[in-house]
Amino acid sequence: MNMKNLQKGFIVPVLLVIIALLVIGGGVYIYENKKAEVPAVSDQNLQQTNTQTPPVNTQTNTPPPQTSENKKGVIISLVVNPCSQNQYSCVYSYGAKAVLLGKNLTSATMKSSGSSGSGAVPFDDVVGKMIKVNESVNGDRWESVVRTGLEGTASFYVEAKDSQGNILKSEKLHLQYESTSNLTIISPQRSEELQRGSTKEIKWTISNPPKNSWVRIDISKIPESGQTLSLQEAIVLQKDVPSNSSFTWNIPSNLEARRYEMRVDLYGEVSNFDTWIVRSITDFVVK
Secondary structure, three states: OOHHHHHHHHHHHHHHHHHHHHHHHHHHHHHHHHHHHOOOOOHHHHHHHHHOOOOOOOOOOOOOOOOHHHOOOEEEEEEEEOOEEOOOOEEEOOOOEEEEEEEOEEEEEEEEEEEOOOOOOEEEEEEEEOEEEEOOOOOEEEEEEOOOOOOOOOEEEEEEEEOOOOEEEOOOEEEEEOOOOEEEEEEOOOOEEEOOOOEEEEEEEEEOOOOOOEEEEEEEEOOOOOOOOOHHHOEEEEEEEEOOOOEEEEOOOOOOOOEEEEEEEEEEEEOOEEEEEEEEEEEEEEO
C-alpha cells in the first residue's frame, strides 16, 4: 500500500465523525432554544388551577323540610306518678302527677268519665289543664297534679289538640284515691224510717281530716225497678258544714214518700284549692 492510499483511507472516517458531532450539537442547540420558549408554571398558578371548581346549581326542586308546626300530633303514653297499680285501678295519693308524653301537641287537658253517684248517668268532668314542662326528640313532657276524689269506677284520660286542629285522646286509666282520712255516717242508720215534717240530726265521724276540711250532704232518690232518674232530682242539703260537726235536717212535709240515698262527702284544701277526698253513703226511707 502506498502513502497516498493510506491518507485517503484515514480522512474518510474522520470526516464521518466530524459530521456526526455537528448533527448532535445542532440538535442540542435546537432543543435548548425550544425549551426557553415554553413559559414556566409557577406554584401559585398551579394552586389556582387546582382550586377552581365548577359553579354549583342552586336551583333544585327539593321541597323545604317539614316543621313541627304542620305535623300531626301523637300521644305516646300517659301515667300517674307516684301510683301503685292493682288489678283494677291505679291508687294514688296527694301530690301525684299525671305525666303525658306526646309529639306536636299544642294543648292537653285532663278529664275523667264515669257515672255520677249511684245513678247510671255518664259524664265527662274536666279535671285540669296540663302544662308542657320539657321538650325532647323522644316526646314532649306534659304534667299536672291529679285531682283527688276520682272514684275507682271513673276512667281518667287526657284530651289533646295538635297544630292541625285534630283532637287526640289517650287510653283511659282507672284511678282511685288513697286517702288517710276515713268518714262514717252514724245517723241516719241504713233503712231507718224518717217522718215528713220532723227533724233529724245527721251525724258522722272523721279520722285524720285535712286542714280547713268541710263536708257536703246530698240526698237522691233510689231508682225503683225499671226507673231512671236524672241528676236534677238530687237534693243538696248543705254544701258547707264544718267537718267536725253534725247537721240538723228539717225534713220537708211535702217530700215524696220513698227510699233515698244520703251521701256525705269530705272536702279538704289541697294545693290551694278545695278538692273532694272521701265519701260515705247510707240509705233511709221517708214515710
